[in-house]
Each structure stands twice: as C-alpha cells, then as structure tokens.
Amino acid sequence: MIQVALPQHLRTLAGVEGAVRVEIRGQVTQRAILDAVEASYPVLAGTIRDRATQKRRAFVRFFACGEDVSLESPDAPLPEAVASGKEPFLIIGAIAGG
Numbered sequence: 001m002i003q004v005a006l007p008q009h010l011r012t013l014a015g016v017e018g019a020v021r022v023e024i025r026g027q028v029t030q031r032a033i034l035d036a037v038e039a040s041y042p043v044l045a046g047t048i049r050d051r052a053t054q055k056r057r058a059f060v061r062f063f064a065c066g067e068d069v070s071l072e073s074p075d076a077p078l079p080e081a082v083a084s085g086k087e088p089f090l091i092i093g094a095i096a097g098g
Contacts, residue, residue: 002028003088004037010048010091014041019088028083030062031074048091063090 001021011017022036031054038045049056054074056062061070065079065087081087 001085002033002036002082003085004033005088005090006037006044007091007093009093010044013047014044016041021085024083028078029075030069030072030078030089033078033089034074059094059096061092061094063092 002024003019003021005019006014006016014020020037020040022033022040024032024036026032034048037048045051047057048060056070056074061068063069064082067079069076069078077083078089079087082089
C-alpha cells in the first residue's frame with residue numbers, strides 16, 4: 001500500500017484524517033498514485049490536477065523521499081521507499097504571495 005499525504009484542505013474535502021493509503025498494481029508513478037487517489041476519493045478529481053489535461057495544478061507540488069518531483073514526468077518511476085510504502089508520497093499546497 002502506498003501512503004499519500006494530502007494537504008489539510010484536501011483531507012477535509014475527502015473526509016479523511018491523516019495520510020490515505022492506495023494500492024497500485026504495476027509501476028509506482030505519480031500518474032498511478034493520482035489515478036488511485038482520484039478513484040478512491042472522486043471528490044478530489046480536478047483538485048490536484050486538471051481534469052482535461054491531467055496536468056498538475058499550479059500551486060500543487062509533489063515530493064518523494066524529500067525530493068521535489070513535481071516537474072518530473074508523471075510516468076517516471078518513484079523511489080523504492082515510496083513504492084514499498086516506507087515513505088509517503090507528499091502532495092503539498094504551495095504558498096505564494098507578496
């Protein structure tokens with residue numbers, strides 16, 4: 001099972017507390033994780049990535065094992081620690097302002 005840490009506003013929207021767990025069959029990638037999260041929590045569809053283009057929303061970042069993987073290919077394999085469930089896949093809401 002893959003652990004996925006969601007920002008507070010998305011946990012509230014999904015009605016969950018803490019990290020969610022999803023099962024991935026095959027290679028563990030950003031796309032596979034996001035597909036599984038949206039399948040398990042349909043209310044989140046369109047909040048993390050655009051429904052039509054499937055591109056990451058502008059103020060959302062993805063981290064795996066302390067590394068920002070937001071700009072990597074959504075089909076690139078994630079580190080083994082994430083794939084094995086030892087480390088969470090983090091979805092972070094970025095902050096901007098001035």
